[in-house]
Amino acid sequence: MIDLLQIVDTANKVIHTVSAGDTNGDGSLSFFELIQMGGMIMIPLGVMLLLAVYVFVERTIAVRNAARIDQNFMNIIRDHIVSGNVSAARSFAKNTNNPVARIIDKGIQRIGKPIDSIERSMDNVGQLEMYKLEKNLGILAVVSKAAPIFGFVGTLIGLMQLFSNIYQANEVAIGTISQGIYTKLITSISGLVIGLMAYFGYSVINTQIDKTSNKMEAAAADFLDVLQEPTH
Numbered sequence: 001m002i003d004l005l006q007i008v009d010t011a012n013k014v015i016h017t018v019s020a021g022d023t024n025g026d027g028s029l030s031f032f033e034l035i036q037m038g039g040m041i042m043i044p045l046g047v048m049l050l051l052a053v054y055v056f057v058e059r060t061i062a063v064r065n066a067a068r069i070d071q072n073f074m075n076i077i078r079d080h081i082v083s084g085n086v087s088a089a090r091s092f093a094k095n096t097n098n099p100v101a102r103i104i105d106k107g108i109q110r111i112g113k114p115i116d117s118i119e120r121s122m123d124n125v126g127q128l129e130m131y132k133l134e135k136n137l138g139i140l141a142v143v144s145k146a147a148p149i150f151g152f153v154g155t156l157i158g159l160m161q162l163f164s165n166i167y168q169a170n171e172v173a174i175g176t177i178s179q180g181i182y183t184k185l186i187t188s189i190s191g192l193v194i195g196l197m198a199y200f201g202y203s204v205i206n207t208q209i210d211k212t213s214n215k216m217e218a219a220a221a222d223f224l225d226v227l228q229e230p231t232h
Contacts (some may be wrong), residue, residue, distance in 0.1 A: 006103065032046035041187050045147060047193050052143045055136050056201035063133055063208045067215065069100050074219055077104055078085030078226050086111055099129035099212065100219040107223050115224060122220050133209045137202065144199035151191015 070076075073096065080089035086108060093105040106125045110118040 029072045033186060039154065039157060039187070041150060041157060042190065045150055045154075045187070045190050045194055048143045048147050048150070048198075051139055052194065052198040052201060055139045056198075056205065059133075059135075059137060060208070061204045062135075063212060064097050066129075066133060067208065069098055069215055069219075070096070073100065074104075074222050077108075077223065081108075081139075081226050084190045099126075100216050101134070102129060103216055103220055107220070107227075111227065115227065118227070119220075119224060122223070126213075126216050126220065130209070130213060133212060137205060137209075140202035142203070144195045144202060147195035147198065148191045151188045151195075154187020154191065155184045158187065214218050 076092055077089050080086070080092065090105060090108040093101045093108060103122050103125045107122045108162050110121050
C-alpha cells in the first residue's frame with residue numbers, strides 16, 4: 001500500500017512539473033511552450049534557423065534562375081559566328097541574363113585573339129559567376145556545425161540548472177530533475193534538427209550549383225570548338 005502511494009505521489013509531481021510549463025492551462029505542452037522551456041539558448045538557435053531558411057530560399061531561387069538556359073542558345077551563337085555576324089552573336093549573348101551567356105559574351109569579345117587567351121578570359125568570368133552562385137552558402141555550412149554545438153551547450157546549461165536546484169533544495173525531487181532534463185533534451189534536439197536541416201540545404205544547393213557549373217563548362221567548350229571549326 002505504501003509503494004502504491006509513493007508511485008501516485010511521484011506521478012503527481014511529474015504532472016505538476018509538466019503543468020508548470022503549461023502557460024495556457026490546456027493540460028498539454030504546445031510547441032511554443034516546449035521552446036520556452038528550452039531557455040535562453042533557444043534564441044541563438046532560432047536566429048540560426050531563420051538564417052538557414054533565408055539563405056536556402058534565396059540561394060535556391062538564384063541558382064534556379066542561373067540554370068535557366070535556352071536549349072537553342074548555343075545553336076544561335078554558332079549560327080551567327082559561322083555566318084560571320086559577330087555583332088549579332090554578342091548582342092544576343094549580352095541580352096541573355098545568365099552565367100553561360102556572360103561567359104560566351106566574354107569569349108565573343110576576345111575573338112581574333114589566340115585560343116588560349118580566349119579560354120583564360122572565359123575561365124576568369126566563370127570563376128566570378130561561381131563566386132556569385134556560392135554567395136552566402138558558407139552560412140549554411142556554419143549553421144550545420146554550430147547548431148548542434150549550441151544544443152550541446154544547452155545540455156550543459158540544463159545539467160548545471162539541475163544540480164544547482166538539487167543543491168539549493170537539499171533533496172532529489174522529481175520536479176527539480178525533470179525541469180533540467182526538459183531543458184537538456186529540448187536544446188539538444190533543436191540543435192541537431194537545425195544542424196541537419198542546414199546540412200541538407202547546403203548539400204541540395206551545392207548539387208544544383210555543380211549542375212550549373214557543368215553547363216557553363218560545356219557551353220565554353222562548345223564555343224571554343226566553334227572558333228576552331230574549319231571554314232569552308
